[in-house]
Amino acid sequence: MADERPVAVVTALDDITADMVIAELNQRGVPVIRFNPTDLGTGLSMSARFGTDALPLEGSLRTPSRRAELDAIRSVYWRRATWPDFADLDPGDARWVAAQVRHGLGGVLYALPGCLYANHPLANQRADVKPLQLAAAQRLGFLVPPTLVSNRLEDIKDFAGTHGDVVYKALRWTAHSRGGVGHTTWTEPVEAADFDASVEAAPVLVQARVDKVADLRVTVVGEQVFAVRIDSDLLDWRTDYDALSYTVVNLPEDLEHALVGFLAHFGLAFGCFDLCVRRTDESPVWLELNPNGQWGWLEDETGLPLTAAFADLLQEGTRHASE
Numbered sequence: 185m186a187d188e189r190p191v192a193v194v195t196a197l198d199d200i201t202a203d204m205v206i207a208e209l210n211q212r213g214v215p216v217i218r219f220n221p222t223d224l225g226t227g228l229s230m231s232a233r234f235g236t237d238a239l240p241l242e243g244s245l246r247t248p249s250r251r252a253e254l255d256a257i258r259s260v261y262w263r264r265a266t267w268p269d270f271a272d273l274d275p276g277d278a279r280w281v282a283a284q285v286r287h288g289l290g291g292v293l294y295a296l297p298g299c300l301y302a303n304h305p306l307a308n309q310r311a312d313v314k315p316l317q318l319a320a321a322q323r324l325g326f327l328v329p330p331t332l333v334s335n336r337l338e339d340i341k342d343f344a345g346t347h348g349d350v351v352y353k354a355l356r357w358t359a360h361s362r363g364g365v366g367h368t369t370w371t372e373p374v375e376a377a378d379f380d381a382s383v384e385a386a387p388v389l390v391q392a393r394v395d396k397v398a399d400l401r402v403t404v405v406g407e408q409v410f411a412v413r414i415d416s417d418l419l420d421w422r423t424d425y426d427a428l429s430y431t432v433v434n435l436p437e438d439l440e441h442a443l444v445g446f447l448a449h450f451g452l453a454f455g456c457f458d459l460c461v462r463r464t465d466e467s468p469v470w471l472e473l474n475p476n477g478q479w480g481w482l483e484d485e486t487g488l489p490l491t492a493a494f495a496d497l498l499q500e501g502t503r504h505a506s507e
Contacts, residue, residue, distance in 0.1 A: 190215040195263035201480040208495040217250040258501030259300040311450035311475040326470040344376035347392040371420040396460040405493040
């Protein structure tokens with residue numbers, strides 16, 4: 185008998201990566217309900233009941249073309265969800281209504297019983313904190329470059345002077361613009377003289393630069409590990425995709441287990457890891473985890489079956505062992 189439990193895909197309309205996964209699920213005959221929180225009130229409605237005799241949570245989600253019972257959703261693919269900002273309202277009213285949506289609709293979506301999240305939004309938020317990542321990576325045995333997070337100018341200058349070759353990284357990527365022009369902060373080389381008293385207003389992250397020969401982008405989907413070596417002369421390979429070359433590689437078994445274990449530590453079902461390979465001994469060095477990272481372009485470049493891996497995970501729909 186066919187399993188009619190739907191997969192919920194929570195994302196914006198223009199999400200090619202989600203389209204790839206949905207197409208694969210459709211080919212397999214797996215029902216899908218797709219929506220975005222910004223659709224609430226126009227194309228999306230929700231009703232949830234708690235404290236009933238039978239189930240801890242009952243109710244349904246409805247879109248113009250689909251209906252899903254909350255207790256029947258087998259898995260949630262949380263991709264690029266966006267929330268309404270109610271810009272047409274008074275700012276105070278907009279903040280109040282937006283909070284009700286996040287804690288009402290969001291709260292229900294976070295509480296779905298017995299389904300797998302890839303990933304649970306609250307787990308994503310926790311795992312996206314760089315100092316927390318660095319501490320966990322150190323505890324779990326990864327090789328972590330010397331790193332300082334500080335708003336104390338003398339400590340920052342001392343760190344930069346001690347290590348000589350250091351880089352600056354944003355603690356959190358945030359979309360911003362100046363004069364209508366968008367700005368993106370990459371990993372950048374810095375010197376002690378580059379810092380002044382302005383750092384006292386907010387902490388910065390500086391890190392000893394790794395003498396690397398290549399980068400590794402490792403996408404872990406459930407128990408499946410897909411590693412790609414990225415060769416370039418760039419400090420931050422994201423600055424020029426045309427300058428990159430890709431090679432599918434096999435990681436040592438203990439490293440694969442460590443990466444899967446890192447996700448389990450944070451209650452994640454998938455994640456995209458950035459490592460680099462040292463010039464001296466080619467040991468992999470920890471850089472960071474993106475708990476909701478991009479991977480679609482890697483399938484195009486390498487032929488790795490990443491879409492199928494996500495479809496496998498979502499189709500199975502069993503709650504991740506760490507949750």
